[in-house]
Amino acid sequence: MSSSTTTNEALFERAQRTIPGGVNSPVRAFGSVGGTPRFIASAKGCRVTDTEGKSYIDYIGSWGPMILGHAHPAILRAIEKSLPLGTSFGAPTEGEVLLAERLVERVPHAEMARLTTSGTEATMTALRVARGITGRDAFIKFEGNYHGHADSFLVAAGSGAATHGHPSSPGVPAALADLTRLAPINDLPAVEKIFQNEGETIACVIVEPIAGNIGCVPPVPGFLEGLRRLCTEHGALLIFDEVMTGFRVHPRCAQTLYGVTPDLTTLGKIVGGGMPVGAVVGPREMMEQLSPTGPIYQAGTLSGNPLSVAAGLALLDELAERESVIYPTLEASSARLVDGISAAFTDHDIAHTIPRVGSMFSIYFREEAVLNFEHAKESDAERFKIFFHGLLDRGVNLAPSPYEAAFVSESHDKAAIDETIAAVREVAGLL
Numbered sequence: 001m002s003s004s005t006t007t008n009e010a011l012f013e014r015a016q017r018t019i020p021g022g023v024n025s026p027v028r029a030f031g032s033v034g035g036t037p038r039f040i041a042s043a044k045g046c047r048v049t050d051t052e053g054k055s056y057i058d059y060i061g062s063w064g065p066m067i068l069g070h071a072h073p074a075i076l077r078a079i080e081k082s083l084p085l086g087t088s089f090g091a092p093t094e095g096e097v098l099l100a101e102r103l104v105e106r107v108p109h110a111e112m113a114r115l116t117t118s119g120t121e122a123t124m125t126a127l128r129v130a131r132g133i134t135g136r137d138a139f140i141k142f143e144g145n146y147h148g149h150a151d152s153f154l155v156a157a158g159s160g161a162a163t164h165g166h167p168s169s170p171g172v173p174a175a176l177a178d179l180t181r182l183a184p185i186n187d188l189p190a191v192e193k194i195f196q197n198e199g200e201t202i203a204c205v206i207v208e209p210i211a212g213n214i215g216c217v218p219p220v221p222g223f224l225e226g227l228r229r230l231c232t233e234h235g236a237l238l239i240f241d242e243v244m245t246g247f248r249v250h251p252r253c254a255q256t257l258y259g260v261t262p263d264l265t266t267l268g269k270i271v272g273g274g275m276p277v278g279a280v281v282g283p284r285e286m287m288e289q290l291s292p293t294g295p296i297y298q299a300g301t302l303s304g305n306p307l308s309v310a311a312g313l314a315l316l317d318e319l320a321e322r323e324s325v326i327y328p329t330l331e332a333s334s335a336r337l338v339d340g341i342s343a344a345f346t347d348h349d350i351a352h353t354i355p356r357v358g359s360m361f362s363i364y365f366r367e368e369a370v371l372n373f374e375h376a377k378e379s380d381a382e383r384f385k386i387f388f389h390g391l392l393d394r395g396v397n398l399a400p401s402p403y404e405a406a407f408v409s410e411s412h413d414k415a416a417i418d419e420t421i422a423a424v425r426e427v428a429g430l431l
């Protein structure tokens, strides 16, 4: 198992023999940029180190959870403290109660929480609750929004799917996909039309309040408010999928940032502090429809796993205790980074737009604003490839796809940001 002498190339070669594509989640493959994925041996703060000992400033952040940086001492301590007590009991624990209480405290509309093992399970559960409560089967999702890999959501599902050219997947029954109604992001009239035509069949609208799986596409003013109004008018539930945005863009989640209250919220990523977790939160009368209090079934052997809960609690407590420092710091360093990148591109006459909300952003090689998936796809993917590899060669690790958000953490200090901007300046000269 010694990896110190193993190259990325050799490991990838070996991985492909036993793991489809050599990766356990398709976005980790370099399918859309070419080349060899870096096999990560360790990470600390804003840097990851690969199996060859090369270190990179990391903007993947495990796809979101690492808002305070990798291997944060408070999180490691919490896991270390929990570990000798046992790793899973299949019975309730105090930690689960504490984490549920934190979520109820900090997600404004939440009165109860159900913990799962992944974001995928959280969105699956939320959809089932919406269908169960309304007695309706159809629902609306947005093109390019990603809600995990459950069948109903694998219809025009963003990054992984978009990158690999399978906007929907074989194995998803057409009969099920038929129940998924699609609308473009930020297009309220399209949603209105669906409701007018078949409002009485729509159980819910599920939306990423900030689209984060086709790059970063913030909501246009009035969009989320309009969804809230339409759902209320037509007796459908509004589900905010905040698996990515929850505690990332605001200490009380994106719903607080935009002042729109959903019926159910799904969470994951940050909520587990880098360990496997997901959660559905909402008002008591909806949440109590879940078994065992209600008839809507949902379960999980490792749901509320003690190590995940310990890590999640440590991160959420750190975020709450230092909220007045962490979020302004993230805002300032992310703004400085994006301004620096933008200036470098402008100096080299490179068409670009870099939408950002707090510490999530994405770089599109396109002049005009990106408001939906169609626009995102018009970004220059060839240019992104060169940009991506140019940065990787210079020790900066972006997500290996033009359709992914980048994440800044508290550990991205001035030196790391400056180093990144300098690398971007060099690469901009090659584009």
Ligand SMILES: *Cc1c(COP(=O)(O)O)cnc(C)c1O
Pocket: 117, 118, 119, 120, 121, 123, 146, 147, 148, 149, 208, 212, 213, 241, 242, 243, 244, 268, 269, 277, 278
């Ligand atoms: C990551 C993500 C999911 C899926 O979460 P997993 O833990 O990977 O199953 C769902 N929704 C959104 C918005 C996500 O970003």
